[in-house]
Amino acid sequence: MEIPSFKRIGAVPAKLVRRTRTKGAIVVLCAVVLVAGIWLAPPRITENPSPPKEKVAPMIEAEVERRAQARLFRGLYEAGLQALPRVVAFHLTPSVIGRMRLLDDSLPIPGRPVVSGCGLLVAASGVVLTHVNALGNEPRPLCMTHDGSLVPAGVVAREAATGLVLLQTALIDVDARFQDGKLPASDDIAIAVARRGASPHIVPVLFGTDCVEQCAGMSLGGDVEPGMPVFDLSGSALAMIGGNATDVIAYGVPDAMRRLQSLIAEEHAFPSSLGLVFQAMSGALAERLGEGALINGVEPDGPADHAGLRAGDVVTSIGSEPVRSAEDALPLIVGARPGTLLTIVFRRKNRDQTVEAIPQPSTLGISRSDASETPLADAPKACDVFSATALSAADVDGETRVLSIEHARVRGPVSARRIIARRQAPWLVHLQQGGERFFALLGEAH
Amino acid sequence: MNEILSVGLILLAALVAGHVAQLLRIPEVTGYLLIGVFIGPAGFDLISHENLKTLAFLSEIALGMILFGIGSIFEVAHFRLVGPGVVRITIWEGTAAFILVTVGLFALGQPMPVALLLGVIAMETAPATTLMVLHEYNARGPLTDRLLALIALNNMYVLMTFGVVTAALTLATYAGESWWLLAYRALYGLGWSTAGSIALGVLLGVLLDLWAGRARREWGEGMILAMGFVLVAVGAARLLNLSPLFATLALGATLANTSHHGDYLLRSLSRADPPLYAAFFVLAGAELNIESVKTLGVCGLGYVALRSIGKIAGARLGIRGQNVTAEVRRYLGLCLLSSSSLAIGLTIQIRHSFPVYAQALTGIVLASVLIFEIAGPLLTRFVLVRVGEAQTTPQPLQWSASKTRGKIPRPADTGTQASED
Numbered sequence: 001m002e003i004p005s006f007k008r009i010g011a012v013p014a015k016l017v018r019r020t021r022t023k024g025a026i027v028v029l030c031a032v033v034l035v036a037g038i039w040l041a042p043p044r045i046t047e048n049p050s051p052p053k054e055k056v057a058p059m060i061e062a063e064v065e066r067r068a069q070a071r072l073f074r075g076l077y078e079a080g081l082q083a084l085p086r087v088v089a090f091h092l093t094p095s096v097i098g099r100m101r102l103l104d105d106s107l108p109i110p111g112r113p114v115v116s117g118c119g120l121l122v123a124a125s126g127v128v129l130t131h132v133n134a135l136g137n138e139p140r141p142l143c144m145t146h147d148g149s150l151v152p153a154g155v156v157a158r159e160a161a162t163g164l165v166l167l168q169t170a171l172i173d174v175d176a177r178f179q180d181g182k183l184p185a186s187d188d189i190a191i192a193v194a195r196r197g198a199s200p201h202i203v204p205v206l207f208g209t210d211c212v213e214q215c216a217g218m219s220l221g222g223d224v225e226p227g228m229p230v231f232d233l234s235g236s237a238l239a240m241i242g243g244n245a246t247d248v249i250a251y252g253v254p255d256a257m258r259r260l261q262s263l264i265a266e267e268h269a270f271p272s273s274l275g276l277v278f279q280a281m282s283g284a285l286a287e288r289l290g291e292g293a294l295i296n297g298v299e300p301d302g303p304a305d306h307a308g309l310r311a312g313d314v315v316t317s318i319g320s321e322p323v324r325s326a327e328d329a330l331p332l333i334v335g336a337r338p339g340t341l342l343t344i345v346f347r348r349k350n351r352d353q354t355v356e357a358i359p360q361p362s363t364l365g366i367s368r369s370d371a372s373e374t375p376l377a378d379a380p381k382a383c384d385v386f387s388a389t390a391l392s393a394a395d396v397d398g399e400t401r402v403l404s405i406e407h408a409r410v411r412g413p414v415s416a417r418r419i420i421a422r423r424q425a426p427w428l429v430h431l432q433q434g435g436e437r438f439f440a441l442l443g444e445a446h
Numbered sequence: 447m448n449e450i451l452s453v454g455l456i457l458l459a460a461l462v463a464g465h466v467a468q469l470l471r472i473p474e475v476t477g478y479l480l481i482g483v484f485i486g487p488a489g490f491d492l493i494s495h496e497n498l499k500t501l502a503f504l505s506e507i508a509l510g511m512i513l514f515g516i517g518s519i520f521e522v523a524h525f526r527l528v529g530p531g532v533v534r535i536t537i538w539e540g541t542a543a544f545i546l547v548t549v550g551l552f553a554l555g556q557p558m559p560v561a562l563l564l565g566v567i568a569m570e571t572a573p574a575t576t577l578m579v580l581h582e583y584n585a586r587g588p589l590t591d592r593l594l595a596l597i598a599l600n601n602m603y604v605l606m607t608f609g610v611v612t613a614a615l616t617l618a619t620y621a622g623e624s625w626w627l628l629a630y631r632a633l634y635g636l637g638w639s640t641a642g643s644i645a646l647g648v649l650l651g652v653l654l655d656l657w658a659g660r661a662r663r664e665w666g667e668g669m670i671l672a673m674g675f676v677l678v679a680v681g682a683a684r685l686l687n688l689s690p691l692f693a694t695l696a697l698g699a700t701l702a703n704t705s706h707h708g709d710y711l712l713r714s715l716s717r718a719d720p721p722l723y724a725a726f727f728v729l730a731g732a733e734l735n736i737e738s739v740k741t742l743g744v745c746g747l748g749y750v751a752l753r754s755i756g757k758i759a760g761a762r763l764g765i766r767g768q769n770v771t772a773e774v775r776r777y778l779g780l781c782l783l784s785s786s787s788l789a790i791g792l793t794i795q796i797r798h799s800f801p802v803y804a805q806a807l808t809g810i811v812l813a814s815v816l817i818f819e820i821a822g823p824l825l826t827r828f829v830l831v832r833v834g835e836a837q838t839t840p841q842p843l844q845w846s847a848s849k850t851r852g853k854i855p856r857p858a859d860t861g862t863q864a865s866e867d
Binding site for chain 1: 627646648
């Protein structure tokens, strides 16, 4: 291979340069124009810079979740509206409200009836299923229906074990789909519905294995309460909420109805009753009277009345079962078969006595008889009404009357003054306010 | 259908369409366009939108080669003879179409920016279609001579006017940025797309000439070299945000004026023309949207009429005082009515730059391109036959710019060609 000489190699560029001198200038000029153009380019316009991908994905997910939740909420609300005609609200009568205000005067004076709870209209004939805790111890509550009217209702059956209650209201003309469903499997979402006037109060719930759980952060009105019916999203009634505020239990509607109807068929629809009204005790009252169930009232001509029991007696045993409180006494009486003999041990003036009584079916359902009154503490607020002057009159004011002091019947101001003078304060006083009676431990008025 | 199959179908369809067009005595390019419409998405959908999208590069390559050929007409000695007159015609016909369309559409209720942009698009004359007809009928004469220079100058004029109008609109629709930055951006766009494209074309032209001097003079090597540089010019122009049209024109013009190898390179390149051009026109036909004609409306009809009037009257006014026959003077404008890829290209650019106006404008442009693209070649053929510049034997798919140029007598009949020195 021939190796080119340096002379030849050098000659080529020289010739090339001569020939392309003009062209070289053109090339340089063009290159300068291009470089200058690139260098002088203005900044590019970035239109709506999009966020980086790693930020976009969570944003999309959050948006999808938000929309799904919004759709779910809309579905729940529409299902609630669909179910609302079957939901009735129970209203407390003025007497109950007055008693509550006596215990806690911070309660507002209601301009209209106060809702105690709700129930489920199970048939167009006006039969309502609810739980005993939704009635506020009111045997004849008023029901607010879908059209806002208040109709009277009466208890026709009560299941002692579950607290489920069947009421008969005056006929309610309601155009609702009376369809009940079975309790769903776990983790199914449903809605507990309460009535607040014409608007629903909807609480989404999840069915667990033996209870319902309120869906956290999803309430459309408040919390689940006993007496609230539970519906599925198609509007079928599934369950009735029972238990209490901390331990919520759902009872299947068809099952509960079957049990209550069988009670009626077996004539156990109305629980056994002795015709007693108990009062729960606490604080100084409980210390003074000791363990047992304090009798607040005795139904005239009832089994207890015939056995000789009186208001102020403390029942300590029923049918050989010890009674430590009113809560212990109730199931023993309600659970006893009507017509069987019950041995009752009670304490009167610190002496134990024994009587026998035959419980009868209570035609008043869960009337005040055998019901535990709302616990009365020491009723310090009530003390104020017992000024010395007022006590001497034994008629405190137009509404509150003193029935007895230290088991001694008060017939007038003189007898009241005599009793007070004989005994040291505090005195066990039986009062009547409106239609309600209760015991209270009262001291000297300041 | 895959792309390779669709390319094969396009070529065979083009061949059949060419023969049918000859039988019907219509320009072959019309045949290609019509067969494109038939097999395209608007017809039997043998070539889908996806195929058109993936084969768009074929059209770009073919357009680059066409403009490379046109650029080689801009030989200084040649241009000196017809140049001043052609420049005057270009300015007259372009400006008349611009003003008439702008004012007319504004009067018909279009917003001023839309009317202005449509005015610019109306100025355009399709280079490829016109050139194809000229070569098919082997046209020679003063009209053909002017037409060749006209279509090149017209496209340069359109691009520059488009730059000015978009710069003005950008300044008018000032928003957000500082005013001077906006002005700079507008002026830079105008300067860069012209000066930068020309610089790129000239630079590549000089390099091509240098390389051609060292290459073997075989048609195969010449074709590879020329095609390679055309593709580099188109691709680099796209990369640098320049005008591929300007760049390839400048490449051709540089080669014609500074090189001894221009004729050899163009002749070598012409061997690759037929399949590319056939594909180009069939694809152009397939992209025509028949449906758009239905939505033409009053504004669309006004655009078609005003553009035609502007082009014909402008050409007639521009050619005044030139040494041509009365028939050439009368019919030159009819040859300038073709409208094609540049119009669609500008519309796409408007859609990016001014999306607010694109909606009103796109329908009118697409429908009018369909009308002008079909009518344009027929009118050009009619004129060529009428003025007696069409030869009797058409030569489909066998042309090159250099070959045509060699056969066209100079208006002043100077005899020798500058490129053959």
